Amino acid sequence: MNRRRLPSEFELIARYLAPLAEGFEGARGLGDDAAVIPPASGFDSVATVDALVEGVHFLGDDPPASIGKKLLRVSLSDLAAMGARPHLYFLTLALSEKTEEAWVADFTSGLAEDQKTYDITLAGGDTVATSGPTTLSLTALGQVPSGKALARSGAGKGDAVYVTGTIGDGALGLAVLNGGCAGLAEAARAHLVGRYRLPEPRTGFGEGLVGLASAAIDVSDGLVADLGHLAEQSGCRATVEAARVPLSEAAEAALGGDRDLLATILAGGDDYELLFTADAAKETQIQSLAGRHGLRVTRIGDTGKGAGVQLLDPQGAPISLGRQGYRHF
Amino acid sequence: MNRRRLPSEFELIARYLAPLAEGFEGARGLGDDAAVIPPASGFDSVATVDALVEGVHFLGDDPPASIGKKLLRVSLSDLAAMGARPHLYFLTLALSEKTEEAWVADFTSGLAEDQKTYDITLAGGDTVATSGPTTLSLTALGQVPSGKALARSGAGKGDAVYVTGTIGDGALGLAVLNGGCAGLAEAARAHLVGRYRLPEPRTGFGEGLVGLASAAIDVSDGLVADLGHLAEQSGCRATVEAARVPLSEAAEAALGGDRDLLATILAGGDDYELLFTADAAKETQIQSLAGRHGLRVTRIGDTGKGAGVQLLDPQGAPISLGRQGYRHF
Numbered sequence: 089m090n091r092r093r094l095p096s097e098f099e100l101i102a103r104y105l106a107p108l109a110e111g112f113e114g115a116r117g118l119g120d121d122a123a124v125i126p127p128a129s130g131f132d133s134v135a136t137v138d139a140l141v142e143g144v145h146f147l148g149d150d151p152p153a154s155i156g157k158k159l160l161r162v163s164l165s166d167l168a169a170m171g172a173r174p175h176l177y178f179l180t181l182a183l184s185e186k187t188e189e190a191w192v193a194d195f196t197s198g199l200a201e202d203q204k205t206y207d208i209t210l211a212g213g214d215t216v217a218t219s220g221p222t223t224l225s226l227t228a229l230g231q232v233p234s235g236k237a238l239a240r241s242g243a244g245k246g247d248a249v250y251v252t253g254t255i256g257d258g259a260l261g262l263a264v265l266n267g268g269c270a271g272l273a274e275a276a277r278a279h280l281v282g283r284y285r286l287p288e289p290r291t292g293f294g295e296g297l298v299g300l301a302s303a304a305i306d307v308s309d310g311l312v313a314d315l316g317h318l319a320e321q322s323g324c325r326a327t328v329e330a331a332r333v334p335l336s337e338a339a340e341a342a343l344g345g346d347r348d349l350l351a352t353i354l355a356g357g358d359d360y361e362l363l364f365t366a367d368a369a370k371e372t373q374i375q376s377l378a379g380r381h382g383l384r385v386t387r388i389g390d391t392g393k394g395a396g397v398q399l400l401d402p403q404g405a406p407i408s409l410g411r412q413g414y415r416h417f
Numbered sequence: 418m419n420r421r422r423l424p425s426e427f428e429l430i431a432r433y434l435a436p437l438a439e440g441f442e443g444a445r446g447l448g449d450d451a452a453v454i455p456p457a458s459g460f461d462s463v464a465t466v467d468a469l470v471e472g473v474h475f476l477g478d479d480p481p482a483s484i485g486k487k488l489l490r491v492s493l494s495d496l497a498a499m500g501a502r503p504h505l506y507f508l509t510l511a512l513s514e515k516t517e518e519a520w521v522a523d524f525t526s527g528l529a530e531d532q533k534t535y536d537i538t539l540a541g542g543d544t545v546a547t548s549g550p551t552t553l554s555l556t557a558l559g560q561v562p563s564g565k566a567l568a569r570s571g572a573g574k575g576d577a578v579y580v581t582g583t584i585g586d587g588a589l590g591l592a593v594l595n596g597g598c599a600g601l602a603e604a605a606r607a608h609l610v611g612r613y614r615l616p617e618p619r620t621g622f623g624e625g626l627v628g629l630a631s632a633a634i635d636v637s638d639g640l641v642a643d644l645g646h647l648a649e650q651s652g653c654r655a656t657v658e659a660a661r662v663p664l665s666e667a668a669e670a671a672l673g674g675d676r677d678l679l680a681t682i683l684a685g686g687d688d689y690e691l692l693f694t695a696d697a698a699k700e701t702q703i704q705s706l707a708g709r710h711g712l713r714v715t716r717i718g719d720t721g722k723g724a725g726v727q728l729l730d731p732q733g734a735p736i737s738l739g740r741q742g743y744r745h746f
Contacts, residue, residue: 114461116568119650121495121635122465122559124566127456132443136451137556139509139543166450180468180509180554214468220549225509227466227556230451237453239445306450321448 093188097215100189104196105179108203108210112176115211123211125176131231133175136166138228142184142221147265152191153198154285155224160202161289162308163228165360168294169306171238172230174206179213180225187222206291236298243303243322243365249389250374252290252361254336255311257283259356260349271345276338283336287360294362296377304364310357312409316397318363325394326365330354331402334386351409354399365391422517426544429518433525434508437532437539441505444540452540454505460560462504465495467557471513471550476594481520482527483614484553489531490618491637492557494689497623498635500567501559503535508542509554516551535620565627572632572651572694578718579703581619581690583665584640586612588685589678600674605667612665616689622710623691629702633693639686641738645726647692654723659683660731663715680738683728694720 094100101118109115114124138159142148146155160177167174179199183192203209208228232238261284263269264277272280289306297304305318311333319326333354335343343349366374371387378385399407423429430447438444443453467488471477475484493503508528512521532538537557590613592598593606601609618635626633634647640662648655662683664672672678695703700716707714728736 116570119646120569121498122463122501122566124499124561125462125464126563127458127460127462129456129458131456133454133456133462134451135454135507135541135558137507137509137541137543139511139545139554141511141545141547141549143548144546169450170453172451178464178466178556180466182468182470182511182552182554184549212464212466214466214554216468216470217473218470218549218552219472220470220513220547220552223511223547223549223552225468225511225543225554227507229464232453234455237451240449241445317448 095189100192100215104192105210105213108196108199112209112211118212125211128231130234132234132237134167134170134172134230134232134237136163136228137225138162138166139223139225141223150285152194156195156198157202157286159224159226160199161287161360163226164206164289164291165287165306165308167228167230168289168291169238169304169362170230170232171236171294171298172232173295174208174228174291175231176209176211176229178211178227181213181215182218182223183215184218184220184222232298238297238301238304240303240305240318240321243318243324243391245324245392247302247365247391248368248371248387249315249326249328249365249391250385250387251334251363252293252383252385254334254339255307255359255361256339256353256356257336258287258358258360259352260339260342261285262358263352269342272342276341279336279338284358287358289360290362290383293377293381293383297364300370300373300377301364301366304362307359307361307363308357310355311359311363312355312397312399314363318365319391319395319397324391325396325398326389326391327398327400328389330399330407332386332388334384355409424518429521429544433521434539434542437525437528441538441540447541454540457560459563461563461566463496463499463501463559463561463566465492465557466554467491467495468552468554470552479614481523485524485527486531486615488553488555489528490616490689492555493535493618493620494616494635494637496557496559497618497620498567498633498691499559499561500565500623500627501561502624503537503557503620504560505538505540505558507540507556510542510544511547511552512544513547513549513551562627567626567630567633569632569634569647569650572647572653572720574653574721576631576694576720577697577700577716578644578655578657578694578720579714579716580663580692581622581712581714583663583668584636584688584690585668585682585685586665587616587687587689588681589668589671590614591687592681598671601671605670608665608667613687616687618689619691619712622706622712625706626693629699629706630693630695633691636688636690636692637686639684640688640692641684641726641728643692647694648720648724648726653720654725654727655718655720656727656729657718659728659736661715661717663713684738
């Protein structure tokens with residue numbers, strides 16, 4: 089397994105990974121078999137795992153720093169959906185044979201930047217070689233006040249359904265990278281690609297939803313599919329007025345050029361916005377929280393008796409989409 | 418990404434992974450974005466990550482149940498080296514295109530068996546598809562009394578160096594699978610292959626070493642390399658009498674047929690035994706602990722001033738090996 093392109097595993101760890109763990113004493117400089125994490129009294133730990141595969145979740149020529157950030161941010165988005173504050177993460181790097189040291193340097197520089205942005209620290213990991221595409225896996229730990237973690241299962245009937253930010257940009261960004269949306273202006277295309285490459289996990293806002301939201305999930309599989317998960321786990325039906333779903337200017341422009349993109353927007357995934365339900369009486373508190381985080385929060389529908397997700401057009405007639413979100417198999 | 422061979426990601430999770438998480442309420446049936454883990458007062462959490470890649474760490478036609486067990490046991494061995502009791506684990510499956518449902522069924526049945534053997538439960542994970550070889554990653558959490566976790570760095574000068582079980586079987590087992598050790602009897606070959614495929618992590622014994630051992634590591638990279646890590650982190654030199662290193666009958670037979678296999682035995686890795694140091698005055702307590710766990714523990718050398726690892730022959734002359742353990746790159 090000696091490869092010319094990369095320094096040894098130990099040198100890679102010392103040069104690029106150990107510096108990411110400097111902020112956490114329990115990582116012991118990545119020199120031990122495992123990390124030691126003291127308990128935090130009054131808090132539950134929240135743990136989530138995400139994997140990214142080259143050619144599936146990112147492209148071989150994506151900027152490595154963006155890949156590092158996306159890997160971390162996808163997990164941070166899961167923590168946000170549970171109402172947890174980021175704490176530590178563990179990293180598995182299975183590096184393809186064509187990986188060069190510069191790739192690792194840039195990848196870890198992206199992680200280093202995001203560690204500062206989101207106040208999270210590397211605590212351990214494993215680095216191996218693979219004959220296949222580079223495969224990355226990250227386990228993130230967060231902290232939430234004991235017993236207060238948000239769940240997908242808490243929505244009542246008659247709750248309001250909210251979403252943060254704008255929906256569809258990530259899926260449209262991927263479409264642009266694959267040669268789609270050719271008629272769109274360059275600035276709009278760049279905005280969409282940026283949103284695909286660098287989601288913005290709603291960590292601070294998610295923490296604030298503890299005690300406010302009745303159920304929450306992050307939009308990764310697509311708005312319709314993820315709302316379906318929430319409705320199923322909560323034993324209710326969710327109704328969404330499609331015209332209320334918040335779109336960026338770039339997504340509006342794309343949709344203006346091709347109405348069929350509505351399915352991509354509503355079911356395409358990779359949004360990493362928070363989708364949550366709350367008692368409608370909490371509207372003011374929710375908008376106030378959103379204001380403090382400089383975040384747009386939009387009420388897009390309601391829950392009720394029954395099951396599944398119903399999309400309505402402005403006249404109240406049901407809309408049916410061609411597909412129900414991304415599936416890995 | 419629709420593939421004929423496998424059910425959907427959601428069906429795979431419901432059928433094969435959710436049952437593995439039934440023993441842990443905080444996993445919420447794998448239905449949420451993350452698992453919720455209550456704090457354990459008086460204990461530190463210990464976390465370790467290991468990855469296995471098809472073609473590197475296991476072979477495509479290895480029995481899937483053994484692969485599942487090996488993945489878990491490699492991490493359990495890390496927990497044992499820290500003195501921690503197994504608690505929960507998180508699993509990333511990046512499945513190759515040729516993976517069939519029967520593989521997943523058998524793989525998870527192996528995990529289910531080992532969950533009972535080692536009292537550990539699945540708490541979360543991610544399942545994705547890859548165009549390359551199947552790549553597995555596991556993050557294991559254990560618990561150790563606060564502040565008592567074992568480390569590689571605690572060895573004093575003049576401590577005794579011990580190892581559990583026998584050394585070299587794993588590396589010889591891999592050699593057998595690759596067509597080596599052809600002159601060996603069938604039973605010996607089967608023993609070595611079994612030790613390669615199914616290491617036995619020393620979890621209970623490792624817990625017992627808390628308060629007894631001054632430093633510990635598990636032998637995964639090879640006895641010489643791992644003792645080198647321990648010596649480096651502890652700032653001492655380790656001297657090992659090669660003839661004292663405990664060998665199985667099968668390894669003795671292999672070595673009898675080819676003296677060059679000594680390098681494979683001492684530097685080959687994949688042993689997953691515990692290598693630890695302790696004040697020589699604790700010999701009786703250590704042997705008593707070993708007896709309670711039905712485990713052989715052998716004193717193979719000592720620590721002293723200086724750096725590095727020195728191997729000695731029965732006449733006290735230094736031995737030099739051709740290689741220093743497995744490297745991924």
